[in-house]
Amino acid sequence: MEKVTMKDVSRQAGVSMSTVSRVLNSPESVNREKREKVLNVIKELKYHPNALARGLVYKRTNSLGVLIPDVSNAYVAEVIRGMEDTALHFGYNLILCNTDLDQEKMVKYLQVLKEKQVDGIVFTSEPVTSELNELFEQLGLPVVLASTQSLEYNLPSVKVDDEKAAYDAATYLIGKGHRKIGMISGPTFDIISGATRYYGFQRAMKEKLQINAENMVEFGSYRFEDGYNAMKKLLKRKPDMTAVFSASDEMAVGAITYLHEEGISVPGDISIMGYDNTKFASMYIPKLTTVAQPMYEIGKTAVEKMMEQLEGKEETTLRSYLAHQIIERDSVRER
Amino acid sequence: MEKVTMKDVSRQAGVSMSTVSRVLNSPESVNREKREKVLNVIKELKYHPNALARGLVYKRTNSLGVLIPDVSNAYVAEVIRGMEDTALHFGYNLILCNTDLDQEKMVKYLQVLKEKQVDGIVFTSEPVTSELNELFEQLGLPVVLASTQSLEYNLPSVKVDDEKAAYDAATYLIGKGHRKIGMISGPTFDIISGATRYYGFQRAMKEKLQINAENMVEFGSYRFEDGYNAMKKLLKRKPDMTAVFSASDEMAVGAITYLHEEGISVPGDISIMGYDNTKFASMYIPKLTTVAQPMYEIGKTAVEKMMEQLEGKEETTLRSYLAHQIIERDSVRER
């Protein structure tokens, strides 16, 4: 299976390489007969242009690098899906990089992506440290932030307004008649999804119920086990809670599992509200009432923003917020 | 941010490009002083070699194309994770392609991957049609099959022995004292995961219980809704079943949901056994007893097989089977 190149095609078709190239890139500029001849030879020889060579002269590869914490995370996977569909639509491919939130891996990947001449980087679900920002600048590649943002650096970003979303969730719970509401929060050092949701919750408690709910909160890292453990502590401390808002669906499910083991019914005794609306949420018993993040749309919008940058469009909004939505299902009941 | 090339480095360091190149590729062959000089200039100028140019001469890109049905599928995402970690380990990157089982998209992607000069293709979770096989041959790229296989074509593959796994699952249920066992199967036209698991189940019924269980089966496409609907039909037809084996965790959960709505307890009244062991399975109530596929390992092994091919190692096993495992949890009870 010898590689067939443009030279082979040109020879076989009896034209110059320039002509073959033109047939590929601006067919109208080529005499019809020749064009068809070339096209036939291309088919016959099964010629595939070499995108490396082409990229070398165009200085574009139509490839994007995507940094994510972990594909196997349901939330992330959905975001990627949105990115990939959109990239395909614009004729781009995605190079996938799992960082595990590991700075070293990120730096390594960024290096490689630069070398592979990706046209841009989509950076997902991770805070932008100053080292990272410096690296971005040094690489000189367009960067778009998906499901994260930076207040310090001027990087285009797309995410949900987490503070507002959490505020709305708490308000929803209050609207359902709940007064003693706990929260299972992400870590407050996570300024993207931890602190924001925490403050949104607190603000609702303050504004709507005039209470300081700081002691109604336990923390975890968004995982099932974290939710389970947090619920255990929370229940011990505040046995009279009637509802709990969890900063992730997975923690919500962990919480429900603990309550179930204790013979406490959801939503009969305690209502549980999640966050994310991963697929999981609607397949659970009880089906989870939760704050939906438009994951697919976040991925889609991030890539669209990247395209705007690459196409040199005028600056659109730097920091975009996509609408969240409260999905009413069965894990919260009226009180 | 002007692009700095090897030429810039060579000029600045006062050596030839050849020398710069050598410093990068076989540093020992370069005089120490010069080498350090060059290294310093590289650092100073923040030089990043251009992988396109390099790939053009090496005829290798250290990139792999990955065709998958859908990243947002938990099973697939886990497989990809295994691939990506392993690829990284070997110094490779992954270009992600969601096919949605759409032949046209596949063909299109394969075309692009060929043009981008990927070193190989990992094809996942989809049957290999004759058109596809022809395309593979035409492209002349190494292909490895992950979580699928081909009996007709000699393509290296990695998967679980689904027939045996289903056989073991049914046997497990029988061992727990169940005699009237239903199955929610994938479609039999799906010869990879549908027919195989179906036959494995039937074989166990025949060998262990001497019964023909053909009328104990309903079919679905592995999704939640399918499981729900199949369970409904199955229950109507065979109300005296005590256990059901589902060809996916998601369908198992759909089935449980239906039973729950009918006030039938799992595993109290009916035991349910799943397949896959996606993360989901252990977070459910009841925690799902299921057949675990080593998803991460499948991805890992697939990439390892690819590396063997690329490194021209001697042929190892063409069709590999990774061990499945029965994970006992709470959705099946002794009878």
Add this chain to the structure above:
DNA sequence: CTGAAAGCGCTTACAG
């Protein structure tokens, strides 16, 4: 150990 030159496979002014 080091440099000049050719070549990897394309595209793009520049002439004609």
Add this chain to the structure above:
DNA sequence: CTGAAAGCGCTTACAG
């Protein structure tokens, strides 16, 4: 409309 030539950024024999 078409071809020859230069160039994209690297590597690799080939001399020295």
